[in-house]
Amino acid sequence: MLNAIEHSRALVLALLETLPVKAPAAGNVIAGFEKETDIDFDPAWPHPFFLMTGDNRHYPMGTTYLRMGFSGVAARAEINANRPGKTSVQRANLLAAADEYRAMAAFALRHADVVSEELKPDYIQLAKGNPLTFRQAVQAFYLMWRVRAVGCTGSIGRLDQHLFPFYQADLAAGRITEDDALKILCELWEKFNQVNSGDTLVTIMLGGRNELGEDDTNDLSCLMLRASLQVRKAEPHISVRFHPGMRPDFQALASQVHLMGHGQAALYYDENIIPVLVEQGIPIEYACRYCTNGCTEVVLDGAGKIEFDNIDAVKVMELTLFRGVPPALPGENIGYYWTRNTPPEERKSGLETGYDSGDWQQSYDELQSAFDRQFAYQVNRKLRLLMERRKNMQTYGLAHGLLNASFDSLLESGGDVVRGDLPCDVWMLFAGSLPTAADSLTALRQRVFEEKEYTSTEILDALKSNFEGYEIMRQQLLQAAKFGNDDDAGDAEPARLMGLFCDLLDAFSKESGVLIWPALIGYLFVQEALFTGATPDGRKWKDPIGEHFSPTPGRANQGPTALMLSAAKAPLKRAFGVAPVHISLPRNAAREDASSLQILKNLSVAAEKLGLNMLDISIYDAEIMRKAQQDPEHHADLIVRVWGYSARFVDLSDEMQEHVIARILA
Template sequence: MSYAAARKKDFNERAEERISLLLKEIQVSRYPLCVEKSKLVTESWKKTEGDPMIVRLAKASEHLAKNFPIFIRDKELIVGNAASLNMGMEINCFWGPIYEEEIRKLEEEGFVYVPTDYWDQIREIIDYWRDKNLQYKIGQLLEDERVWSFARTGILLPPFKLREEGVGGLIGSGLHVGIQRWIGAIDFEKAIKFGLNRIIDEAEEEIRSLRFEGNIDKVKKKVFLKAGIIALKSIITFAERFSALAKKMAEKEQNNGRKKELEEISRICARVPANPATCFKEALQSFWFITLFTPWEASSAGRFDQYMYPFYRKDKEEGRITEEEAIELLGLLRIKDMELILAPARSVKRQQYAGFAKWHNFNIGGVDKYGRDATNELTYLILETAKRVGTPHHTITLRVHDGTPEDLMLKAIEVVKTGIGMPAFVGDKSYIEFLLSQGVPLDLARNYVVAGCIEASIPGHSRQSKCTFFVFPKVLEVFINGGRDERTGLELGPFKIEVERFQSFEDMYEAFKKYLVYFTKLAAELINIDLACVTEFSSPVDSMLMADAVREGKGIFERKMTYENGAAMSQCGLVNVADSLAAIKKLVFEEKLFTMKDIKEALRKNWEGYEEMRKMCLKAPKYGNDDDYVDSLVADLYKTWENTLSSIHTIWGESFKTAGISITSQWAGGAITGATPDGRYAGEVLADGGASPMRGRDVCGPTAIIKSASKIDQIGLQSVLLNMKFHPSSLRSYEDMKKLASLIKTYFSLGGKHVQFNVIDRQTLLDAQKNPEKYRDLVVRVAGFSAYFVQLSKEVQDEIIARTELSV
């Protein structure tokens, strides 16, 4: 063996050992609930009463950065702990109320453990923030009985219980101070390329040039910029503490190899993120420090392969890095990302976010601003890293266009075959056309990313504060019951109705659509109340890292964006409603086998005594089989909803956007919805995604599914998620992989926006349910994210198992 080969072998063994050891560090059975972050934020909050809100948030970041416990794990090369204990979760003070009984429930469910000596501190924190959080403020505005009654139904998830509780609180990791909720991407490229000191200098120069005349905006701008400077300096302070810690550890380290690594860590943390990154390792470390102070839950890392590539290319050209060394660093970043954990405190909300759902989305591929293919070497290395390391996070999304290299498609499918559910694939054609329809300039539209689940976003130029889930079958249930919600007993329809009186399907369908429009407008009112309260919590860190932040001089929730997607509403169970309406149309109005009175009674009794009727409803045409009879209903419901939402305005003056995702709201929505005419039982999970068939009802193969999905006019929709599940045997050969690549490109050529795959056999999943200890590393795609299968609830596991297995 040559010296070079031996050196490479030695490096690979050391890299594998490092990755393996750090993976073991993050594999915990329960996550410790920590109090350090909330304790420090509370200390700061008590000292800053009377200051403007954005200044208070900035000073809380400063106090946190100076005092938060820090540590460096053995073998780490990228540093920065996201919680005060290994794999810990911190209480979010600002989002909503945390109740002791909910924390106890989290313990019972096996999510967290609480050190015994923490309880007194937790109770103090709960009591102090009870009337200072976002949900409390929203509750104070829910005085209109129309909106309050609507909020309790759960048509817009989750159902409210108490005005002051709202949707409940959050626990999670990270150093972000604020409400940890917006969907988008900050301008990572500028922050890493030029350093935070550059932005601080720009802000200080802007303050010096301010002249206080004309209106109050100049004064507000100065307050904002001063807060922004404090906040960005906080991130630098945090990094400098790691530099000092690494230096101290290096002085005591006996192992020469590790000593050099710690010295290098110290050097890097002293440089970034304050200053421009000069190499790939510095760029990654800068990215991580900034990420820790931003709301990572549903934010995107942006076009990671594009803005990181110059650092990698320069290092490689100058002989400072090899492909294997880059893969090791990218693998370590994946492991760090696993430290970012989030869970809603309310159990009903956790149904929406199963398996510690998060959407830290790294976008790769696509076209550049001139429309040329933007694939580079780093694009491939990011995929190779995911294949080797195999963690469910961070999420990877591959942008696909007509010129996407076949080699890249096959590499992506090679990773999909491992079963980790990534990358997801999105179509440049549909996303770019959508953004152009929203008035976005072509060069910016071509630079789009998907953030959150798969929401269209532009780095630095858009921020979506809200994406809520509207339960379509719940509206149908209320409609069939004449305007009454059976679960709550509330009367809330726009008009009284007796479905038995309709003489034609067309008349009934038009009446249902009036209900749909009415409840959509109520949902928009509830969301706008939420948004009005959100504006108070503009984080200075996020705000300063958006495009033109210094010139605008306003918080992220107070300014207009180039692409103003402030709020989106996403369907939940739209496909179930289309399947239900198709069954009613066929069996009641065409074949006249039953009456609407029969249907209504069968649903009221949850099909008990009506088993034959249920079988016939199940046999009625179903979406996902290239059948216009029902596919046309799906398309029309989407178009009706899109037209309705585009006519309603958010508090920023722009229209609501229409989304076709579900995350895991199909479980939460299904749990509160009675039986439906498609043959579904009360409480049963709804259809997943936005273009996915109801599980088990697609019987004509993958081509039929994409034909059904492509009948939806997706250009006007911000996102449309399609889940597909393949048996591993269907992707064994090179030709099989090429067929799948062709299927993906065909769907996108027809206007499709997104598709993602689970590649796993049913038997493995069933065995994992019975023997979870043997499958701790088993990753599956749930919705717009992947998760460890054994961390999902049994209900979620069952739904994934029940999804139809396809073959290419």
């Protein structure tokens, strides 16, 4: 381990010496490189992303450097390294961090040579001490965030909380106006977009209440929403913490951001999340820090990292029906690619084939039992794999010193974030596509076991042939009750499966002593549609599968209120990781006017009362999307929600584009 720490330190130092120093464009104030191509990497190095063994990106970094400055953190690390009682690894970690933060200060100083005379004092200050102004704090943040995971980007967390003291002090001293701060934020937002766009993990959580029940929303929270309204681009991905005591102007701004139609701001409900986290034994001061981790799932800002795995329920359904051995799919490439620039790679569900969960053809009870056994088998297998990963992380995990020492407790202890030394790490399992799996069970219940319209053998034959020659049957299966229409016949099974998933995780958590956070998140739904054949809900191979706890695209036709009521029939709070419900409204239902703002507010408020813990509202015009497919060049600015992030529509794969269009509600 000591060798590994030394190796990591050497790499970070070499990297910081080599990183380009880029002055901001005229009139701008934030210096620092943007794209990876700005960097002249030494080909002999490992890619900087692999400076550590473990995930360096899916959680916000700490904020020590904002309070102490780079040199201050270095000095503190050195002092702590020499305190008695430190292990050799802790001491090595702290000494590495001290060196790396000193190099970070030197990196900041190099910027002083290239920026304008006006900005020079900022970077000199960042080199020698702590940021004193809002502008300096933003500059320090950008440098750290960019260096943290060179070559990619990382989660940001509660930036409004972290930067507010600087803004407040500047305002009090008359150093800044609201417009000045907005201009800086807009520049920062533009820089995020220059770095990358799409599945970038650039997530910011705004607002929220604290452990005393007070509203933490501040003027900067509002300014950040205004920056999103002004810049109108995909990055950063904004989420908002909704609670009854939130500032009305903040809520109204969030609705205005919704009206842009980009699928932001995602709403998280404090009253349906924080008490549940506390019930799970998480101290309230940490529970109140929750934020998005880089996508949709929740992590605790500054209090822990996150590791997760996922299980796709539709594939489990297929394994159940075919007793562990699903039929071969038509022989073409079923690889996935998320964007046009991502080559196909992962082609498997990650589920184990061959497990026979038993006969299911005699009754619906038998079918449910077989599914539950297959699901439990696959879930428990995934959990075991997750725990193996945890053990490996605890033994071999290594983060670089810049990241480690950004957290207060690790700066004191010399611990390592990846090894699990923060107090509240999140271990999470996602269950994606539960609604589509449940729709399949419901269709079998109605058509095979209740109406006896078809035998189970006929259904299996039809699935194997992708419904070729079985169109009448397929239509009847499509007409069976579906999740998302506020119809108990279609909503019961998704709620049951969700309960089953949470029960399985509860049992495992009790047995293992490690809290596993359930989340109803599915981020591989496009790929899943390719590697899962036809399903008994009437879906043909490749047809879309529902993401998160949202209906199969095109199957909810009673509008968003019915969809939300359907979702609310499930015990959503139990999935505290969270259980996203995604509604895509057609543009003609929500115009950019005052009445629409009120309607969006009504939806947002109702979601809280119904017990949803996360709601995502997108507003799209299908006609414009079709035009964008034909003429991408002239629609490069069309932004849509994908799963936990927004992206340019024209950058998405054909399958993802169709998926996004199909989920627009009638």
